[in-house]
Amino acid sequence: MENYFFKKKKNIFINDILFLLKLKKQKNNHKVDDIKTLESASRNDITFLHSTKYIETIKKTKSKLVITNQKFFDMIPNKITTILVSDVLISVAKITSLFYPNALDDNFDKTATKAITKDYPGVKLGKNILLGKNVRIGKNSTIGHNTIIEHNVKIGNNCNIGSNVIIRNTIVGNHTNILDGAIIGKKGFGFFPGESKNIRYPHVGSVMIGDNVEIGCNNTIDRGSLSNTIIGDGTFIDNQVHIAHNVKIGKNCIITGQVGFAGSSSIGNRVMIGGQAGISGHLTIGDNVQIGGGSGVIKNIPSNSKVMGYPAKNIRNFLKESKLNDWLE
Numbered sequence: 001m002e003n004y005f006f007k008k009k010k011n012i013f014i015n016d017i018l019f020l021l022k023l024k025k026q027k028n029n030h031k032v033d034d035i036k037t038l039e040s041a042s043r044n045d046i047t048f049l050h051s052t053k054y055i056e057t058i059k060k061t062k063s064k065l066v067i068t069n070q071k072f073f074d075m076i077p078n079k080i081t082t083i084l085v086s087d088v089l090i091s092v093a094k095i096t097s098l099f100y101p102n103a104l105d106d107n108f109d110k111t112a113t114k115a116i117t118k119d120y121p122g123v124k125l126g127k128n129i130l131l132g133k134n135v136r137i138g139k140n141s142t143i144g145h146n147t148i149i150e151h152n153v154k155i156g157n158n159c160n161i162g163s164n165v166i167i168r169n170t171i172v173g174n175h176t177n178i179l180d181g182a183i184i185g186k187k188g189f190g191f192f193p194g195e196s197k198n199i200r201y202p203h204v205g206s207v208m209i210g211d212n213v214e215i216g217c218n219n220t221i222d223r224g225s226l227s228n229t230i231i232g233d234g235t236f237i238d239n240q241v242h243i244a245h246n247v248k249i250g251k252n253c254i255i256t257g258q259v260g261f262a263g264s265s266s267i268g269n270r271v272m273i274g275g276q277a278g279i280s281g282h283l284t285i286g287d288n289v290q291i292g293g294g295s296g297v298i299k300n301i302p303s304n305s306k307v308m309g310y311p312a313k314n315i316r317n318f319l320k321e322s323k324l325n326d327w328l329e
Contacts, residue, residue, distance in 0.1 A: 005152055005169040006100045006204045008034065014065070017046065020098055021091055023083065032065065035095050037227045046095065049076065050088035053282055067091055089201070090192055096202045096226070103202035106187045109150035109168065115143070126163060138174065153185075156211070169223045173211035173233070181218040184209075188222035188245025188263060201225060203245060210234070210251070216241065225263075232269065250287070268303060277312075292318075 002008065015029045033044040038054055041047040041063035048067040049058050055075055058066070066076055067083045076082055085091040097103060111133035115125050122139040129143050132151030137143070141155060144163030149155070153167050156174035161167070165178055169185035178184070190201030205224020210233035215221070219237060222245040223229055229243060232251035242260045243249070249261075250269035259273050262281035271285055274293025279285070286303030296310035306315040 003100070003204060004171075005206055006103055008099050009101060012099060016098065017095055018083070020094055021083070021085060023085075035092065035099055035226065036063070038063070040227060046083075048088055048092050050092075051282070067095070087192075090199065092226075093192070093199065093201045096204060100202060100204045103204045104187075104200055109148070111151050112148060144180065150185075162217070169205075170207040170209065172209045173213065175211055176209060176213040176215075178209075178215045179217045179219075179239075182215050182221070183219070184215070184221045185223045186220070188225060190225055190245060190263070205229065205246065207231070213237075216257075219243070222263075238275070244281070256293070290315075 012032050013029050014032055015025045017032065018025050032046050033042065036045045036047055038047050038057045038061040041061055043062050043064055045063050046065045046067065047061060047063040049072050058076055065081050067085055067088055068076060069085060069088055073082060073084060109132040112130040115129040115131045117125055120137055123137050124142040126143060126145035128146050130148045132149065134152045135149050136154045138155060138157030138159060140157055141159040143161045144165065146163055147161055147165040150168035153170050155161065155172045156176065158175045159172060160177045162178060162180035164181050166183045167185055185207045187203040190203065192199040203223050203225045205226055205228045207221050207223050207229045209231045212234045213231055214236045216237050216239035218239055219241045221229060221243045224246045227246050229246060230248045232249055234252040235249055237255045238257040240258050241255055244261055244263040246264040247261045248266045250267055250271065252269060253267060253271045255273045256275040258276045261279045264281050265279050265283040267285045268287035268289060270287055271289045273291045276293055277291050277295045277297065279297045283297065284300045286301060288304045289301050290306045291297060291312060292308030292315060295308050295312040297312045301307055307313055308315045309318040
């Protein structure tokens, strides 16, 4: 499937990748279609393995070409061709830029022009709205003052977009509300510290927002790096919440003010998170989980759990320990 928001360079071959990484060329110089995650990669895509958290996923990937390092070499199935590098993620960043040379360009949309009511029948437009090329807005939707919606963004029917909102690289479902000041679809905070300067990681993913969602004021939702950032149907998000790249939030979740999600964590359905809680990256939170306000989640949480504290633990244990500490004091 072609990337909807970023133009991909065609005719990339394996030797182009090896040359970029300063590795020895191969005789079998076949074409590589794209770079993708282990889950989404097809047979002719290149993918990568950089963490023990994805050892089971590598066994299921359809890709036949994987970038990794010596640490994981013996864990990769024999049917997969392996490219060994010293730093997997820096190599992936370079290859992503090879396929998507404009991915690091996050400047304003030069195609955006002032919205004209007659071009969007059935849509209520405020003042000073800028819309990019190929923007689609469904019937009975409203767009508030000073909002910018950039090229190729899709917004469903019966949606309400507030004032001073910026939306890019995003697809929005039906009956969804995005309140004032939200910024959705910007590049994520992905970089590698370097000796002379920090190296940015290209983000070619999107933000996918479901039906009947509410996104509060001044939220920031980053687009994915290679996969998408996803907000499931029926989820409500309070004000001043940050959702980093590749985060997957399930259906009918309740997320209150000032919660922060680090990248690539997966949140189940019907999860409730109290204010100012923090969720670390690359974690899995199950269904029906309740996380108390101010908690710090640094490990996976199974379904139907109630946790609180830092590090977040079973709420009964947290309360017992709190009472014991009060008694000791």
